[in-house]
Amino acid sequence: MDYISVKDTAKKWGVSERWVQVLCEQGRINGVSKFGNVWLIPKDAERPKDGRIVSGRYIKGQDKRK
Numbered sequence: 001m002d003y004i005s006v007k008d009t010a011k012k013w014g015v016s017e018r019w020v021q022v023l024c025e026q027g028r029i030n031g032v033s034k035f036g037n038v039w040l041i042p043k044d045a046e047r048p049k050d051g052r053i054v055s056g057r058y059i060k061g062q063d064k065r066k
Contacts, residue, residue, distance in 0.1 A: 001031070001042055001043075002042070002043040002044075003040040003041060003042060003043060004041055004042075004043050005038070005039075005041070006020045006021055006024070006039050006041065009041045009045070013047045015047075020039075020041070021039065023048060024039045024041070028048040029041060029042075029045050029048060030042070030045060030046075031045060032045070
């Protein structure tokens with residue numbers, strides 16, 4: 001299996017290197033492994049979905065305005 005660096009993955013996905021590191025730390029990238037201080041990301045890994053709310057409303061639990 002071929003691996004690419006955090007820097008190359010960030011360029012490929014159009015995000016910051018730090019964000020790729022966070023995704024690695026959280027285990028959200030399939031097949032990622034760490035060798036010393038270096039994250040090894042599979043070349044064919046897909047970018048995980050962004051779980052942030054895009055509606056502009058913060059929803060915790062359920063909507064209280066009913």
